[in-house]
Amino acid sequence: MSKIETLCVQGGWQPKNGEPRVLPIYQSTTFKYESSNDMADLFDLKASGYFYTRLQNPTNDAVASKIAALEGGVAAMLTSSGQAANFYAVFNICEAGDHFISTSAIYGGTSNLFSVTMKKLGIECTFVDQDASDEEIEKAFRPNTKCFFGETVANPAGKVLDLKRFADLAHKHGVPMIVDNTFPTPILCRPIDFGVDIVTHSTTKYMDGHATAVGGCIVDSGNFDWEAQHDKFKGLTEPDPSYHGLAYTKAFGKGAFITKATAQLMRDLGSIQSPQNAFLLNLGLETLHLRMPRHCENALACAKFLKNHPKVAWVNYAGLEGDKYYELAQKQFKGGLPCGVLTFGIKGGREKSIQFMDSLKMICIVTHVADARSCVLHPASHTHRQLSDEQLIEAGVAPDLIRFSVGIENAEDIIADLTQALDKV
Numbered sequence: 001m002s003k004i005e006t007l008c009v010q011g012g013w014q015p016k017n018g019e020p021r022v023l024p025i026y027q028s029t030t031f032k033y034e035s036s037n038d039m040a041d042l043f044d045l046k047a048s049g050y051f052y053t054r055l056q057n058p059t060n061d062a063v064a065s066k067i068a069a070l071e072g073g074v075a076a077m078l079t080s081s082g083q084a085a086n087f088y089a090v091f092n093i094c095e096a097g098d099h100f101i102s103t104s105a106i107y108g109g110t111s112n113l114f115s116v117t118m119k120k121l122g123i124e125c126t127f128v129d130q131d132a133s134d135e136e137i138e139k140a141f142r143p144n145t146k147c148f149f150g151e152t153v154a155n156p157a158g159k160v161l162d163l164k165r166f167a168d169l170a171h172k173h174g175v176p177m178i179v180d181n182t183f184p185t186p187i188l189c190r191p192i193d194f195g196v197d198i199v200t201h202s203t204t205k206y207m208d209g210h211a212t213a214v215g216g217c218i219v220d221s222g223n224f225d226w227e228a229q230h231d232k233f234k235g236l237t238e239p240d241p242s243y244h245g246l247a248y249t250k251a252f253g254k255g256a257f258i259t260k261a262t263a264q265l266m267r268d269l270g271s272i273q274s275p276q277n278a279f280l281l282n283l284g285l286e287t288l289h290l291r292m293p294r295h296c297e298n299a300l301a302c303a304k305f306l307k308n309h310p311k312v313a314w315v316n317y318a319g320l321e322g323d324k325y326y327e328l329a330q331k332q333f334k335g336g337l338p339c340g341v342l343t344f345g346i347k348g349g350r351e352k353s354i355q356f357m358d359s360l361k362m363i364c365i366v367t368h369v370a371d372a373r374s375c376v377l378h379p380a381s382h383t384h385r386q387l388s389d390e391q392l393i394e395a396g397v398a399p400d401l402i403r404f405s406v407g408i409e410n411a412e413d414i415i416a417d418l419t420q421a422l423d424k425v
């Protein structure tokens with residue numbers, strides 16, 4: 001079993017004789033042992049097994065190992081949300097007094113986490129423009145820099161990250177590259193294949209795919225050599241007094257990063273995904289390889305339609321010939337298409353964009369993005385509502401920008417809805 005389509009359907013759960021064919025929901029906080037000694041061995045790490053769902057649960061582990069296989073990583077953990085995944089991924093290597101770098105075109109929630117909340121923890125983030133030169137970007141590195149973060153395809157800006165270039169820049173300075181791969185999913189892009197070390201997801205989006213369960217995931221490639229930078233990553237390379245005095249790199253080798261995130265962060269902060277949600281996520285994953293090409297095919301059809309419409313001012317979709325990121329998308333994404341999300345603006349600005357959105361019938365206005373149903377959001381009126389037009393442009397969100405998440409309905413029906421709404425503008 002090695003092809004990605006097969007892993008989507010059968011990865012993570014291989015039942016033994018007489019066991020359920022479908023991954024069961026282990027709806028149990030706790031696990032039973034015959035003797036006190038049996039459980040003591042678990043706590044001493046002499047034996048491996050489950051004891052409490054905050055740390056590990058068989059349903060979650062099966063789904064995590066499926067996602068690890070899809071991304072080509074060695075280990076993965078599920079978290080309660082994408083926010084928790086990105087926080088844990090960075091906080092697993094950074095502590096008070098440390099610094100890290102992030103590209104500036106990232107999801108608003110992540111941007112706030114990095115610039116406001118992590119700052120309160122004493123961790124400083126420098127934001128860089130991903131379209132700047134290497135020279136410009138390298139100025140952001142400091143002796144206490146611990147990682148570099150970016151999004152494969154930025155939400156909502158749609159900018160595409162040159163994964164190999166950024167992984168190389170990070171490695172040149174002895175730090176791992178962490179990439180949020182929520183929008184392409186491993187079906188369209190596997191960042192580890194381009195040298196990225198750690199991959200995160202908001203599984204809430206395409207992976208679940210049906211807008212039913214909030215969740216997140218962290219996948220480790222196992223490729224970053226923490227020991228080569230022993231003094232920089234002491235949290236991984238030196239004994240952890242809160243965990244039996246173990247040094248994660250020595251005790252767990254390539255599993256060091258995820259083991260530390262589980263044993264320390266999940267133990268203490270507890271943002272576990274519920275097994276119910278992991279079950280729903282797994283159902284979504286079973287059809288991910290069928291849904292992603294359809295999302296992309298529909299998005300490309302809509303992008304072409306919008307591009308040619310006289311009332312549309314502009315369209316951004318990296319899969320569209322002539323787009324700023326078209327060549328990079330051809331190199332980096334299967335079939336050259338990044339995801340099913342595109343952005344565009346209506347001639348006449350903010351007011352006309354709102355009028356257009358209010359005229360849509362099948363395509364709904366929702367905060368969510370990247371599920372089976374087509375939907376739109378107007379960041380200037382919704383997520384970025386507090387900003388003035390000048391501030392919006394600074395934030396890379398044009399006042400007329402509509403984020404359009406193209407679903408897997410029939411493309412003709414989607415375009416018919418766009419047409420009738422454009423007619424009303």
Ligand SMILES: *Cc1c(COP(=O)(O)O)cnc(C)c1O
Pocket residue numbers: 081082083084107109110151155180182183201202203204205214215216
């Ligand atoms: C939605 C999203 C997140 C946050 O995930 P939640 O599951 O909503 O916490 C992080 N990154 C990206 C790219 C997202 O789209």
